[in-house]
Amino acid sequence: MLSTIKIYTTDLELGMFVSGLDRSWLDTPFAVQGFRLESHAQIEQLQDYCQYVLVDTLKSYQPEQALQSKLRNTRRRLPAERIFQGRDLRIYRDDSDFFQEQPLAEAALESLVDDLLDVYDKVSHGGNIDQIQLKRSVEPLIGSISRNPDACLWVARLKQHDEYSYHKALAVAIWSVSLGRELGLPRRDLRSLAMGGMLMDIGKLRVPTAVLRAERPLTGEEKKRVREHVVHGRQILAESGIHNQDVVDMIAYHHERFDGSGYPTGLKRDAIPAVARIAGIVDTYSALTSDRSYARAQSPSRAIRTLYEMRDVKFQAELVEAFIKAVGVYPAGSLVELSSGEVGVVVAESRTRRLRPKVMMLLDSEKRRLGEPRMVDLGLNPAGNDQQPPLVIRKSLQPGAYDIDLAAIELPAN
Template sequence: MLTTIKIYTSDLEIGMFVSALDRSWLDTPFVIQGFRIETQDQIEKLREYCDYVLVDSRKSRQAESTLQRKVRKDRKRVAIAGIFHGRDLAPYRDDSNFEDEHPRAEAALEILVEDLWQVFEQVSDGGRIRAAQLKRSVEPLIGSVSRNPDACLWITRLKHHDEYSYQKALSAAIWAVSLGRELGLPRRDLRSLAMGAMLMDVGKLRIDQTVLRANRRLSTDEELAMRQHVEHGREILQESGILNQDVIDMVSHHHERCDGSGYPAGLRGDEIPAVARVAGIIDTYGSLTSDRAYAPAMSPSGAIKTLYEMRDIKFQAELVEAFIKAIGVYPAGTLVELSSGEVGVVVAESRTRRLKPKVMLLLDDGKQPMLQPRVIDLQEAADNDEPLLIRRSLEPGAYSIDLADVSIPGM
């Protein structure tokens, strides 16, 4: 009978006894070498430092049969260069800080919002996409995210997104470029990712609006009609003379899934173009963090957890992990409660300690509004000489906080 079982950190539960890590204990903050998981914070810490751990079935509260159901069949890891064959990958570095980049990000998004609105209006009226105009408009966004993605990621979370509007397309472009930056893709590929992300759902402009905005679950026939937006999108690209293969692949295959459960072709794994695998992650994250007829919006961190649990099931693990690195375990706009009892909103992630982002405090430990909200860096902050930590993430709108009313002091 096996006494230790290899379990990925995405599958850990309170009550499991961790007997070994996938790396030296000295490379982690865990003082005790071998412990039973008692809190969600311990799980999050393990996920930050490890891909998998060894769990002792004799010392865990779960039955061995329960633990065995958590075992996954290993898949050989693939380097990012192997996923994006023939592309010149190179790491990016932050060339500006959040405060300096914020006004430039606002200016870049203002330009793009206006032009994107015009594009959607033109297509709605039966016209074509002016690809050259969109390419020019997206350049300031790419420049801002390349220098430092935090400002754009913060601004996009302040918007009230209409599920089928140009604003959702704008958010998708920001997430896609941020992920492309994390992957080290060259600027021309970042442009393709932005274009593809913005146009993924352009075919929905040809879907019956009563179906599109139905405030209920769709019938089988309506669902089939909705799925036609992929084909409509391909037609719009063709009519507009857009020949960029990455853009075409993202529009055509962003609903395909690695396990073959997607549509329209039921492609599996590497059959799905790499950029379309990226698009699927972006599209799903956008849907999870938006209000839907059948489910309220998840918190950004909740959506991240859901994506993480879909690794190597619906989405390629390497790309999911890169996306989490790109936007953070607690993405910008996540409402959080700290160990001090104070409540705030995540403003920007830490590139080195992803559980310690910058947070703007909004409520005191009595959950009353602060007279002067302030931004703190959890890498440096403390509460009574104890490190200040995120106790838990909160659902959107918790304590009646409306992010649309939130502004960073001094900006």
């Protein structure tokens, strides 16, 4: 009989005795090394901090057989070299900090959004994509993310364009390149990920606008019309003379799913090109974190948890886990409440202590607006001493909590 078993936090139930975490106890607000789950609030808090925990079968109120049924049949993890065979992977290091990179990221994205609008405008009027212009346009973005992705991730979350499809195209490109950087893909592949991200939904320009913006359940025929955007996208690429296989694969297969439940062809697992598996993850994350006609946006951290729950079902686990490493457990733009009761927004993650990002404080412990926002790096253990524990994130908040408008926020001077 096993006395301790590993259980994912999504499978926790009342009565289980948690004896270990997937991280240091010091990185969490839990005061003791071992406790029995007696409320759903405890489970939700564990889910905010951990992907899995260790459960003591002898101290739990449930029999071991019932606990064993919670164990997932997880396959052996593959290294990135196996997933991206034939590609010269490398290790990226931060060559600038957030405040150094932020103005460069702003400039790169301002220029890129203008070119992106031009691409969509030309295609919507029957023209073709200028791939030379597009390749040139994405270079500053790739350079910024290669040096330090935090600034671009911050801008992607806060800069909301009036037209959802344009904002989504830009955000998907940023998240795709950030994930590619985490995986160690070479610069030429990052360029392909950026182009594929921006063009992923270009085929929707040939789908009736009334169908795309319908605020009601779509009919079977209308769903078919929406799904045809994949075919339209491939046609637009072909008409524009774009034959980059990674870009084509991202457009063609970003709605395929690891378990074969996707479209247009129901591909499974390794039959889905690796870059398309990346595209599916970032496309879904973008949808989850955006307000659409039929659904309210989830908080970034809730969307991360949703993706994690889909690992090895809808999406390949290794790539989901790499995405979480790339954007953080609390991605940039996440509204969070700290253990002090103060409220802030996550600006950048810590590469080594992912539960301790940089946070811009906006509200005091009484939820009153601060006269001047201030930056706090939770990775430096602020306020930690013998009398007072370190400041930590207590919970994530829904977008718009306490009437906080992220688009109106300005960074304080460094």
